[in-house]
Ligand SMILES: Nc1ncnc2c1ncn2[C@@H]1O[C@H](COP(=O)(O)OP(=O)(O)OP(=O)(O)O)[C@@H](O)[C@H]1O
């Protein structure tokens with residue numbers, strides 16, 4: 001019951017957040033310089049042409065008026081029409097969302113696997129050179145941001161040893177007809193593992209670039225809390241029962257040490273999703289982030305709004321999921 | 337032949353500062369031996385040396401630990417762990433921290449039986465229920481499903497005692513198993529440990545500050561000072577005539593059972609100086625030999 005009440009409170013807070021984000025973005029992109037209509041018209045268009053299009057897109061009205069019109073549409077599921085692409089924003093944005101979700105989730109999986117493995121190995125070999133080496137590696141991983149890792153990876157595995165694709169989402173030469181935009185998922189479910197492998201080869205490097213800094217954060221935090229947990233009495237007691245060091249770490253220490261890491265991973269995952277904007281651009285990956293940059297360049301106001309709202313929605317959903325997982329994993333919270 | 341025979345055990349801090357100084361302690365099958373001494377004397381480190389849970393900074397630098405005829409330090413780490421898991425159990429000091437907070441109680445009792453000793457889950461659960469009954473826990477089936485934070489300190493210590501006896505170990509090491517509990521609960525737990533020990537015939541190495549407890553529960557005792565065994569005797573003889581001046585002072589220093597709040601006579605300066613001198617002489621001999 002307590003949990004239910006907390007969730008309702010959270011949902012209300014989420015709604016307020018989204019409205020706030022919508023207002024701020026709406027105003028900001030209208031007060032910064034740059035006219036979307038002027039950008040889409042060929043040079044030599046008359047003032048009358050501009051005027052006519054301004055009216056068509058409702059840009060001649062005052063900002064509060066524009067907002068009310070836009071908000072009225074949103075409530076009916078209409079996010080307006082993209083100025084540069086001339087398609088409904090909701091269609092465009094939802095079409096790109098799967099690409100970004102697949103990339104982010106893959107990056108998260110890589111980060112958790114890599115960071116978790118580093119933390120567990122460092123704990124198993126604590127006080128030895130192995131732990132030192134892992135610490136140094138983690139420090140390096142953290143001191144370089146994701147998009148620079150992207151460049152490094154392009155140079156290494158795109159140019160020097162071309163093991164992976166560095167551009168796009170899937171090889172067109174495969175001629176595979178997708179029925180959804182969840183390419184990775186769809187090819188897997190339809191058992192087309194050749195296509196699946198091709199998609200992974202496209203996604204792996206951008207995902208890895210996004211994952212490296214997060215892996216380092218996970219590794220450091222998890223190692224720290226594992227180390228603290230390893231001294232606790234119940235861990236020592238388990239040791240006297242005859243368990244190996246590895247099972248002590250994974251069975252006794254890990255479930256308790258993982259909680260603080262989990263909260264942080266939630267927050268950091270939203271940063272990672274933010275990182276997709278530049279990394280997608282870098283790898284010409286057709287996701288939301290790439291589209292966002294185009295939208296900004298073209299001053300495509302409705303599209304920018306749609307993308308930002310969607311990002312805000314993703315962030316709040318991620319936080320909600322983390323909270324619920326935390327409650328589910330912690331028996332003390334569950335009964336409180 | 338003793339079940340546990342610690343011979344000349346030396347433990348040092350980072351290979352230098354001695355923490356245990358050639359400690360020799362024997363525990364026969366079914367024997368209840370007390371390990372007494374002031375705080376910091378090294379009582380817990382003796383237990384940890386046997387169990388293989390010494391802090392990382394400490395290491396065994398000399399001596400032998402013979403368990404059931406096997407020299408533990410000669411075994412592979414894996415074999416050592418398995419011998420300890422099968423033959424020895426620990427009743428820890430603080431029941432509030434000795435249970436895993438994210439696990440239900442049941443699996444924490446049965447896990448050694450299932451994972452280490454290869455029992456079936458069913459048999460292990462039946463055994464756990466039986467043991468929880470033995471330690472007088474009402475509604476054991478419900479307790480098995482509870483999380484530790486739902487139970488009182490006394491309940492948790494009963495569970496840990498049940499867990500220690502579950503695999504019928506030959507030796508139980510109890511490291512001040514009542515000091516973390518309420519005074520009223522202390523007596524019950526103490527009586528329970530004595531009762532369980534007698535029923536199962538388990539040897540017990542009982543670490544305590546409390547000579548009153550020693551006189552009630554134990555048959556033999558080792559008195560420790562600064563990591564050195566200064567006296568190894570029968571409990572009856574100790575109370576009749578302690579063999580070492582430090583032991584004698586300790587006996588006077590301990591409040592009487594009949595008058596627990598009575599005045600505490602501190603160990604006299606002269607006795608401390610004498611025993612410190614013994615320790616220093618021991619260290620000089622060790623260095624001379626090295
Ligand atoms: N982790 C550690 N690192 C270094 N030295 C330690 C560590 N733990 C204990 N010691 C030292 O080992 C010595 C013996 O400690 P031990 O815990 O065995 O004492 P004790 O007799 O059990 O005392 P108490 O009655 O307070 O439990 C102490 O002098 C202590 O300073």
Ligand SMILES: [Mg+2]
Nearest residue numbers: 379380381511
């Ligand atoms: Mg102690």
